[in-house]
Amino acid sequence: MPAELLDGTKTANEILGKIRSQVAVRVAGGGSKPTLATVLVGADPASITYTRMKRKRCESVGMRSLKVELPAETTTEQLLAEIEKLGNDPGVHGILLQHPCPPHIDERAAFEAIPTxxxxxxxxxxxxxxxxxxxGGFDSCTPGGIMRLLRAYDLPLSGKRAVVIGRSAILGKPMAGLLLAADATVTICHSRTPDVAAAVREADVVVAAVGRAEFVKGDWxxxxxxxxxxxxxAGNVGDVEHAAAAERAAWITPVPGGVGPMTIATxxxxxxxxxxxDA
Structure with a gap:
């Protein structure tokens, strides 16, 4: 039997609906609009699209969106100063630095300029x-979104064997931490893992975050x-060979419409x- 779909679009819309109601109550009670500042350095087309999408979603739930766009030649020092200004602004509640930054920017220093x-x-x-x-800190949004999606479908994680493919600082590593906190037994696979397929074949839960089209084969x-x-x-293709994997899995996210909407909702x-x- 083909896998059931983990519908990220549907689940994200439910979360956004709750946010919209909570924001309306907050504003009606005299509170300020929650404000998200999106900081973009340069004019990468994909990054422009992503930040525009985040601002539109922000405004759709009644939040305030603050657009900060800086030229590609912005220095690390100039970017740090801009982020510090936003950090000191009581009217700004959240700061998003769109990544990747141009290569001359010290991205880690820029991230660390954001107040926790x-x-x-x-x-x-x-x-x-x-x-x-x-x-009680904030989750990295994509791993946090995946966890919210799994919880929305009441999928058990305690005692399960989970494999995360990818070890990036904003996806693979935090994903492993969140699964571990849910009492899963976690393996992280990466470019030096000798037999990724063997690890995946033992997994009850697979999170693919390797950035290579259809890297995970269905028969794994x-x-x-x-x-x-x-x-x-490219071509709306994920890291998993979807059709073949769906013949074996019980649950699977679509691409698009799975993890992406959950990232923004989170x-x-x-x-x-x-x-x-901050209230």
Whole structure:
């Protein structure tokens, strides 16, 4: 039997609906609109599209969107100064630095300039530590979105074997931490893992975040497994060989319409939380 779809669009819309209601109540009670600042350096077409999409979603739930666009020649020092200004602005509740930045920018330094209380994208070392130790920090948005999607479908994680393919600081590593916190037994696979297929074949839960089209083959998937495809490649193709994997998995995310909408919903949810904490 083909896998059931983990419908990220539907679940994200439900989350956005709740956010819209909460924002309306907040504003009606005299509170300020939760405000998300999106910072973009340069004019990368994909980054322009992503930030525009995030601003539109922000405004669709009644939040305020603050657009900060800087020229490609902006220096690290200039970017740090801009982020510091946003960090000191009481009217800004969340700061998103669109990445990747141009190569001359010290991206880690720029991330670390974001105050942890406003790090609604979950990219700072402070947020990562809070997440790893369960101290109430903000999740990295894509892993956080995947976890929310799995919970929405009541899929059990405790005691399950989970494999995360990819070890990036904003996806693979935090994903492993969140699964571990849910009592899964977690393996991280990466470019030096000798036999990724063997690890995946043992997994009850697979999260693919490698950035290579259809890297995960359908016959790698354990029958009855849950598959979350966090990849997005040219031609609307994920990191998983979807059709073949869906013949073996019990649940699988579509691409598009799976992980992507959940990432944005999580970003806005965390922006609302930041505003409430600041109230």
């Amino acid at each position: 209380a406003k790090d609604v994208d979950g990219v700072t070392l402070g947020s990562f530590a809070d997440m790893w130790f369960g101290l 998937i354990k029958p009855g497994a849950v598959v979350a495809d966090a990849g997005y490649n 970003l806005l949810e965390q922006t609302l939380v930041a505003a409430e904490r």
